[in-house]
Amino acid sequence: MPVIQLQQIHRDFQVGDQVVHALDDINLQIDAGDYLSIMGPSGSGKSTLLNLIGLLDRATSGHYILNGQDVTVLSDTEQATTRNKTIGFVFQSFHLVPRLSAAANVELPLMLAGMSVEERRSKVAKALEALHLSDRAEHKPDQLSGGQRQRVAIARATVTEPAVLLADEPTGNLDRKSGLDVMGILEALNDRGITLIVVTHDAELGQRARRQLHMLDGRIHREEQEG
Amino acid sequence: MRLFGLDVLRFAWGALVGYPSRALLMLLAMSIGVASVVMLTALGEGARSYVRGEFASLGTNLLTVIPGRSETGGFSPSTLMGETPRDLTLADAQALTRSYSVRRVAPLNVGSAEVSRKGRVRDTVILGATHDMLALRRWQIMQGKFLPKIRWNRAMPVTVIGNKVREELFGTEPALGQWLRIGDRRFRVIGIMGSEGRSIGVDVEETVYIPVASAQQLFNTSSLFRILVEARSRNSLPAVEKYIIKTLQTRHQGVKDVTVITQDAVLLTFDKIIGALTYSVGGIAAISLMVAGILIMNVMLVAVSQRTAEIGLLKALGADHRQILSIFVGEALLLSSLGAVAGLIIGELGSLALRQAFPVLPAYAPLWAIAAAMGVALGTGALFSLLPARRAAALDPVTALSRR
Numbered sequence: 001m002p003v004i005q006l007q008q009i010h011r012d013f014q015v016g017d018q019v020v021h022a023l024d025d026i027n028l029q030i031d032a033g034d035y036l037s038i039m040g041p042s043g044s045g046k047s048t049l050l051n052l053i054g055l056l057d058r059a060t061s062g063h064y065i066l067n068g069q070d071v072t073v074l075s076d077t078e079q080a081t082t083r084n085k086t087i088g089f090v091f092q093s094f095h096l097v098p099r100l101s102a103a104a105n106v107e108l109p110l111m112l113a114g115m116s117v118e119e120r121r122s123k124v125a126k127a128l129e130a131l132h133l134s135d136r137a138e139h140k141p142d143q144l145s146g147g148q149r150q151r152v153a154i155a156r157a158t159v160t161e162p163a164v165l166l167a168d169e170p171t172g173n174l175d176r177k178s179g180l181d182v183m184g185i186l187e188a189l190n191d192r193g194i195t196l197i198v199v200t201h202d203a204e205l206g207q208r209a210r211r212q213l214h215m216l217d218g219r220i221h222r223e224e225q226e227g
Numbered sequence: 228m229r230l231f232g233l234d235v236l237r238f239a240w241g242a243l244v245g246y247p248s249r250a251l252l253m254l255l256a257m258s259i260g261v262a263s264v265v266m267l268t269a270l271g272e273g274a275r276s277y278v279r280g281e282f283a284s285l286g287t288n289l290l291t292v293i294p295g296r297s298e299t300g301g302f303s304p305s306t307l308m309g310e311t312p313r314d315l316t317l318a319d320a321q322a323l324t325r326s327y328s329v330r331r332v333a334p335l336n337v338g339s340a341e342v343s344r345k346g347r348v349r350d351t352v353i354l355g356a357t358h359d360m361l362a363l364r365r366w367q368i369m370q371g372k373f374l375p376k377i378r379w380n381r382a383m384p385v386t387v388i389g390n391k392v393r394e395e396l397f398g399t400e401p402a403l404g405q406w407l408r409i410g411d412r413r414f415r416v417i418g419i420m421g422s423e424g425r426s427i428g429v430d431v432e433e434t435v436y437i438p439v440a441s442a443q444q445l446f447n448t449s450s451l452f453r454i455l456v457e458a459r460s461r462n463s464l465p466a467v468e469k470y471i472i473k474t475l476q477t478r479h480q481g482v483k484d485v486t487v488i489t490q491d492a493v494l495l496t497f498d499k500i501i502g503a504l505t506y507s508v509g510g511i512a513a514i515s516l517m518v519a520g521i522l523i524m525n526v527m528l529v530a531v532s533q534r535t536a537e538i539g540l541l542k543a544l545g546a547d548h549r550q551i552l553s554i555f556v557g558e559a560l561l562l563s564s565l566g567a568v569a570g571l572i573i574g575e576l577g578s579l580a581l582r583q584a585f586p587v588l589p590a591y592a593p594l595w596a597i598a599a600a601m602g603v604a605l606g607t608g609a610l611f612s613l614l615p616a617r618r619a620a621a622l623d624p625v626t627a628l629s630r631r
Contacts, residue, residue, distance in 0.1 A: 056543060056624045077547040084545020095540045095628065099245030109544040111234050156544070 003163055003195050004030040004053060009062035011048055011218075022048040023059070024218035030197070032163065035190045037209035038199045045218040047168060050199045054166045055083045067163065084113050088157030090186070092169035094149045096141040103128065103137040106156045113160065127159040131185065147178030154185055158194070165189060167198045171205065183208065232557075239558035242530075249530065250562060253523050257566020257604055258573055260516035264600035265574025265592040267512045270581065271505025273590030278501060282494045288330075288461055289363070291488045292323075292454040292471055313484045314450030317379050317439065319475055323456055326470050328463040331359045333455040334379060336442040342388075342435055344396045344407040351392055352434045353409060355442025363457050366431060369421030371403050374438055382440040387418035389432040409435065410445050464489060509596055513603055519566070520607025523559055527615035531555070538619050539627025548620045555616035556609060563608025567601045574600075
């Protein structure tokens with residue numbers, strides 16, 4: 001069953017008096033539990049596509065069906081709720097709130113969901129434990145290494161048990177070893193059923209995915225699929 | 228509401244602690260605003276109670292009879308000036324004592340004369356008074372005795388002098404029993420008035436008191452400046468007022484030519500004036516609260532641009548418009564309430580200092596002013612944070628996240 005269906009998606013930007021087609025007639029179907037990488041040079045529209053899938057951006061035209069529901073017709077507030085429940089983000093620059101401890105950062109999406117404090121606490125503890133961060137729970141981001149920060153970010157992205165995990169250059173700010181470590185964690189999550197979508201310009205990284213999309217000028221230029 | 232109020236507070240608190248200089252700046256502005264409202268209204272209220280106290284020391288059962296009729300009645304500047312179509316006399320005053328409801332009557336004469344002793348000369352206010360004046364005005368004698376209890380129309384060469392007059396004329400020498408010269412007459416000092424007891428209109432220590440008949444001789448007049456009447460109780464005031472007017476009308480061939488002022492009328496006027504002053508000063512101070520509000524708006528706007536990435540993140544994590552709004556408004560509210568409390572403490576401490584420095588001025592901020600200051604502080608905090616909060620809520624998450 002497809003968790004994500006994109007039908008004739010267009011996304012246009014007005015730059016000066018020119019219209020830029022960041023996404024140009026995208027048709028895509030992603031099954032639950034899939035592992036997808038989106039590759040392409042900068043400006044090819046891969047980040048725009050990720051933002052659109054993550055409900056951070058709206059299509060100019062076309063339909064986006066997430067979990068069987070057409071989300072293009074939802075209001076901003078409904079989209080925010082959907083985002084909170086079904087989508088987890090991992091960013092290149094981690095985007096941890098510097099003044100909050102690791103645990104408080106992980107707690108943020110649960111707080112926004114309006115979950116009770118006790119329930120939050122146990123979920124946060126579990127998420128941190130799964131990423132071997134229990135002893136770092138009260139550390140501030142600036143007391144953590146890059147790899148640890150990204151693991152906190154992953155804990156935050158997964159604490160709500162989302163169906164889809166979106167990673168935008170998740171290893172871009174990490175050394176090779178931590179990068180591989182983070183990819184291993186993401187792939188392990190995918191093995192347990194989460195749909196994983198990774199945007200990268202690193203071919204080596206992209207080839208780890210079962211499905212690989214190559215984008216160029218707002219279109220899906222080429223698609224490769226393993227076995 | 229998907230976001231608990233407590234969470235908003237916790238989050239806001241974290242943000243405040245995370246940016247201490249920003250928080251302190253806003254706290255300072257808010258607290259100065261609130262403190263100035265509290266202190267200025269305390270000052271106003273202090274002045275009001277001071278005046279009230281002065282009048283109370285005069286005795287609230289007091290009626291003042293002034294020659295001349297003001298047509299509108301009540302209290303006006305012309306009644307204070309005391310125009311005289313027909314003079315009040317000692318006989319008039321005597322006639323007023325014949326009611327049970329009247330406790331004391333004090334005829335009064337005022338003038339100015341040279342007081343001299345051994346070559347030292349001083350121009351001084353001379354008060355022609357009677358024995359009862361002391362009790363009626365709640366004055367206290369420092370040394371010796373007040374004017375003797377004699378018939379009002381009897382002149383007697385005795386005088387009671389204020390302590391300052393004594394200092395200037397006698398220096399360190401004893402004054403009691405000594406003679407001095409007032410105008411061209413000699414008087415013997417029988418008492419000295421200290422500063423004990425307060426009095427409006429008369430500086431007790433700088434005045435010289437002589438029997439009213441002596442004053443009439445000295446100033447060569449048979450009329451009185453005014454007559455003070457003390458009623459036996461507050462309830463009998465209207466009756467006593469009527470009695471005075473009727474008695475004097477009969478004595479003045481049926482012409483109503485006196486004005487009777489109650490202390491209440493005078494007090495009410497002062498009360499109104501000082502009340503208006505307190506309100507306006509409090510209002511001016513409230514403007515500083517508005518300024519603090521505008522400062523909060525500016526600092527919050529800076530905060531929004533500083534924390535753009537954080538706002539983008541919150542949106543990516545599923546925060547909706549309302550949640551972002553409440554986070555920033557909550558932060559401003561927390562700040563302004565902390566500022567208001569700090570300001571209240573500073574203001575109360577300031578009022579305490581005022582009371583210590585000027586013990587006669589009971590500078591306590593009235594409750595309404597405290598409530599209003601807190602309300603305005605919170606109101607401006609909420610109002611002026613709306614614009615920055617809306618700006619934050621309207622941020623596009625994609626661009627917000629791409630900013631570092």
